[in-house]
Amino acid sequence: MVTRSKKISLKVKIGGLALKNPVMSASGTFGYGEEYNSLVDLNRLGAIVVKGISLEPWPGNPTPRIAETTAGMLNAIGLQNVGVEGFVEEKLPFLRQFEVPVVVNFLGKSLKEYVAVARKLEEVEGIAALEMNVSCPNVKAGGLVFGTDPKRVKEVVKAVRKEWSSLLIVKLTPNVTDIGAIARSAEEAGADAISLINTVRGMAIDINERKPKLATVVGGLSGPAIKPIALRMVWETVQAVEIPVIGIGGITTAEDALEFLIAGARAVQVGTANFINPLAMMEIIQGLERYLEIHGMTDFRELIGSLKTS
Amino acid sequence: MIQQKKAVPLLEDASILSHEEINTGYFRLRLSSPGMARAIIPGQFVMLRVDDRMDPILRRPFSVFRILSTHSPPFLEILYQVVGRGTRLLSLLPVGERVSLLGPLGNGFPIKEHKEVVLAAGGMGVAPLFALGEAIVKRAPNRTGTVFIGGKEKGDVVCAEEFEDIGFDVVITTEDGSLGKKGLVTRPLEKIMKALSENEARNTVLYACGPAGMLSSLARSAMARGIECYVSLEEKMACGVGACLGCVAPVITKESPSKGEPRSSYRCVCTEGPVFAAGEIQW
Numbered sequence: 001m002v003t004r005s006k007k008i009s010l011k012v013k014i015g016g017l018a019l020k021n022p023v024m025s026a027s028g029t030f031g032y033g034e035e036y037n038s039l040v041d042l043n044r045l046g047a048i049v050v051k052g053i054s055l056e057p058w059p060g061n062p063t064p065r066i067a068e069t070t071a072g073m074l075n076a077i078g079l080q081n082v083g084v085e086g087f088v089e090e091k092l093p094f095l096r097q098f099e100v101p102v103v104v105n106f107l108g109k110s111l112k113e114y115v116a117v118a119r120k121l122e123e124v125e126g127i128a129a130l131e132m133n134v135s136c137p138n139v140k141a142g143g144l145v146f147g148t149d150p151k152r153v154k155e156v157v158k159a160v161r162k163e164w165s166s167l168l169i170v171k172l173t174p175n176v177t178d179i180g181a182i183a184r185s186a187e188e189a190g191a192d193a194i195s196l197i198n199t200v201r202g203m204a205i206d207i208n209e210r211k212p213k214l215a216t217v218v219g220g221l222s223g224p225a226i227k228p229i230a231l232r233m234v235w236e237t238v239q240a241v242e243i244p245v246i247g248i249g250g251i252t253t254a255e256d257a258l259e260f261l262i263a264g265a266r267a268v269q270v271g272t273a274n275f276i277n278p279l280a281m282m283e284i285i286q287g288l289e290r291y292l293e294i295h296g297m298t299d300f301r302e303l304i305g306s307l308k309t310s
Numbered sequence: 311m312i313q314q315k316k317a318v319p320l321l322e323d324a325s326i327l328s329h330e331e332i333n334t335g336y337f338r339l340r341l342s343s344p345g346m347a348r349a350i351i352p353g354q355f356v357m358l359r360v361d362d363r364m365d366p367i368l369r370r371p372f373s374v375f376r377i378l379s380t381h382s383p384p385f386l387e388i389l390y391q392v393v394g395r396g397t398r399l400l401s402l403l404p405v406g407e408r409v410s411l412l413g414p415l416g417n418g419f420p421i422k423e424h425k426e427v428v429l430a431a432g433g434m435g436v437a438p439l440f441a442l443g444e445a446i447v448k449r450a451p452n453r454t455g456t457v458f459i460g461g462k463e464k465g466d467v468v469c470a471e472e473f474e475d476i477g478f479d480v481v482i483t484t485e486d487g488s489l490g491k492k493g494l495v496t497r498p499l500e501k502i503m504k505a506l507s508e509n510e511a512r513n514t515v516l517y518a519c520g521p522a523g524m525l526s527s528l529a530r531s532a533m534a535r536g537i538e539c540y541v542s543l544e545e546k547m548a549c550g551v552g553a554c555l556g557c558v559a560p561v562i563t564k565e566s567p568s569k570g571e572p573r574s575s576y577r578c579v580c581t582e583g584p585v586f587a588a589g590e591i592q593w
Binding site: 028029030035036038039051061062063064065066067068070071072073075077204223224245272274275276277278279299 | 318319320321342362363365366367368369412478545546547548549550551552553554555556557558559560575578
């Protein structure tokens with residue numbers, strides 16, 4: 001056993017938010033914390049990003065909502081959630097028992113809804129940051145996804161920025177041609193950080209029934225299968241903006257997390273891996289410490305963006 | 311919503327004590343898993359992972375078939391059919407191999423041993439119902455119960471002997487008539503339910519597990535006759551703990567939900583089920 005002369009630090013800051021380590025749960029994969037409470041020590045996580053909430057409760061899609069794919073899964077949950085009031089009354093009190101920063105992911109069907117949610121949450125104590133999910137279709141603009149259009153991203157982030165005074169993270173969809181342009185719009189509109197990627201649009205077919213495996217036909221792909229796509233987009237985003245970038249997409253091990261950190265992400269989120277191995281985040285945190293130890297580093301921030309491209 | 315006890319899942323590595331192919335494509339797996347065996351109750355399930363491969367990636371849910379918590383070593387058994395890549399992979403594992411279990415999950419059956427017990431099993435539905443049967447017999451050794459087992463053909467009827475061994479009357483139906491009565495398992499059950507007097511109906515409890523069509527048919531009949539009825543549902547699962555919201559069943563929402571209660575009409579089969587009262591589900 002190696003005796004450390006200096007203590008290894010995994011501490012990192014995202015804007016004004018200080019994290020004990022760069023590992024967070026990804027929205028939609030960790031519920032509101034209580035679900036995994038018997039398996040994971042919530043206090044050891046860098047942050048918890050909860051399931052996204054909307055203004056009113058959303059029922060979600062009919063089943064089938066999930067389908068396994070090679071090294072991944074498709075989901076079409078339909079953003080089922082308890083709504084802002086349900087979250088504040090039923091879910092937040094449990095989380096506030098812990099020391100871990102709570103990041104509230106939120107969504108809307110229109111600009112007005114995003115603003116309304118942000119406005120309500122501004123009055124609530126115990127929330128470290130908001131993560132804005134712009135992968136929602138704008139029903140007022142014919143269902144065009146907010147996050148696919150730089151102008152719409154700028155508009156909606158600007159409007160939310162006015163309502164929310166703490167850390168604002170904007171979570172981007174990968175289903176675009178130029179992620180850098182989208183990221184820049186969010187930055188210009190006042191985002192404090194960018195997190196990406198959300199799920200990649202995909203589908204699967206049951207060849208015996210000759211039906212789509214998902215009730216909505218098309219869903220979002222997550223898991224190890226999307227890691228190369230996510231990593232590339234994180235790297236492109238790091239080039240495009242000055243604000244911190246949080247990497248998401250197929251991270252299951254410390255090795256995966258390191259790829260994102262080396263590419264320039266300040267922190268990472270772990271999603272699908274939680275289903276398969278509830279201890280994944282704990283193992284990643286331990287793995288990062290071990291990597292630093294092996295490489296004679298004491299501060300993991302030395303790794304961030306240390307990718308050598310020439 | 312039935313709350314037997316709130317499941318507090320743990321992760322436990324279990325070693326394979328025995329692994330038998332009891333009928334073509336049907337396997338009985340005995341696992342040494344002390345923590346799980348001591349905590350799990352009939353109706354609950356585990357999410358099983360074979361190794362750390364990426365493909366197939368998701369854990370697979372299996373209802374507990376037998377629970378021997380006082381045995382040495384404490385073990386549990388699952389009964390499964392090879393239906394896809396996950397189960398095929400599992401079926402290859404030899405004795406001594408270790409698997410990862412996440413559980414106990416779900417809410418378990420409410421045991422009403424003071425009533426006449428009728429079990430209705432379609433296909434692999436026998437698995438959780440056998441665990442229930444054993445628990446009922448333990449609680450009320452002098453009570454008799456009846457189990458109706460339905461399958462497509464003879465090879466799909468597994469577990470009939472096991473029910474007989476614990477004192478249940480067994481009625482078998484196969485769609486092709488190769489064993490027992492020909493037809494769907496719902497037919498003899500409907501007949502019996504119709505024939506019950508009001509008093510008899512009130513003193514009967516029906517537990518059902520099987521394909522959705524079978525469950526909706528039985529549920530409707532049971533409710534129409536005032537028979538207490540519980541169904542164990544099945545849905546594709548990813549997390550098993552109520553985080554992903556993938557495995558939902560449509561439920562009948564209350565007129566005026568209490569403040570803060572989710573107003574969604576979908577409930578997770580993994581946490582608020584798999585056992586539901588027939589009247590809760592939107593069939």
